[in-house]
Amino acid sequence: MREMLIILFSAILVDNFVLSRFLGICPFLGVSKNVKTAMGMSMAVIIVMVIASALTWPVQAYLLSPLNLGYLQTGVFIVIIAALVQIIETFLKKAIPSLYKALGIYLPLITTNCAVLGVTILNVDQNYTFFESVFNAAGAGLGFMLALFLFSGVRSKVDRADIPKFMKGLPITLVSAGLVSISFFGFKGLIEKLFS
């Protein structure tokens, strides 16, 4: 259990997918304009990440690894994630329309999200077991949520500030994203101290 918690918290804080590994920057900049859309996107990412990890792990462990077909990994994982998103969307539309509405366009956007592919490939690279993979995915999703939540707060402040004309829009957003990212360096070494 201790290992699971270490994996979970290091995925959230130390190796934050957005702010430390720089994966999923596109939604990070695109849907962080206000807290509501940021939460919708994050919920969709968490769900897809966890299920994608649970599905790709057995494919890697029982199919690709024994046959020495590691090089097929990227292609096969992308196909699995895309199909998964499609299935989840159809399922939600029928079964839980309110959740489908809340997630809205964010669900199909995840199909090509590198953070989801990133978490499945990292699970393999780190030689995680099945449950470790799922915990890692949950942590990565929660970390994504935390980053988007914090950054949407930063952006609503930036929107009100008096910014020089040449910095308006994307430039100031990227600079503030960099500063938020630097702040996350403060968590380095946190996990060793916390669980030692």
Add this chain to the structure above:
Amino acid sequence: MLLVALFAISSITIPILIASSIALFLGIIIVIVTKIFAVPVDERLEGIKAILPGANCGACGFSGCEGYAQSMADGDPNTGKCPVGGTEVAEELSLFLGVATPVFIPKVAHVHCQGTVDHTNKRFDYRGTLGCAAAHSLFSGPNSCSYGCLGFGDCEVACPYGAIYMANGIAHVDSDKCTACGLCVITCPKKLIEVIPKHLNAYTVKCKNKWPGAQTRKNCSVGCIGCQKCVKACEFGAITMDGPLAVINQSKCTQCGACELVCPTHAIANGLMLGLDKQGTPSHTGIVSISQ
């Protein structure tokens, strides 16, 4: 030789087989899932969406054009909810859905403040970020009336139709350009803008302050002081008091003008704004222009 050839073939065919069988397997699952969880889609939905202007402003009360289209496809016969499209879209929708055209009451945004620089004072010299939201967060802004228009033009920026302009330190709505989408209503930190029925001669209490009369008089010469003269003057019961502030119910108002005559501070005025005339001053459609 044969062995080498066989090995070469298998090292290509096995990955191809595996990759394509995974893809095929997932494809079949998607087809099955789509069949099981099929949601009947009303084919009229696309047609309705094509007619709606697609502004996604939310003035109809739904989250966007999609939501309103869905509601109409589900049987809502009211096709007159879209203020952006107006009568034209309402008629087209009614024709498409085969329902009666509703009486379309055009609406317009209206700024409930006439505290121009001539009528109000400055409490302090504000040198912060230029914007209503920022100025409002600092002691409700520099104006002597903390309920009045700040004049930094957040609504002007928010308006996608260029219908709002600033003159003499307050916002004006050009009733010809306004589509009543309501974006300015959300933007205004003072909540001064309301969407009202578009009678060119509409009477409105152009004030939103909640101070007692004496304090209002001190800070603005055209504020509503809550004297209730208009309430007594109105024969139709259209005016009620919201605390110390008179409010005109537009659906009961007959535009008789009795309230304007008795208002001691001229806080009640008639007419909507048309835009800037050639001298750069706001032009007014009503009988009496803003009193000086």
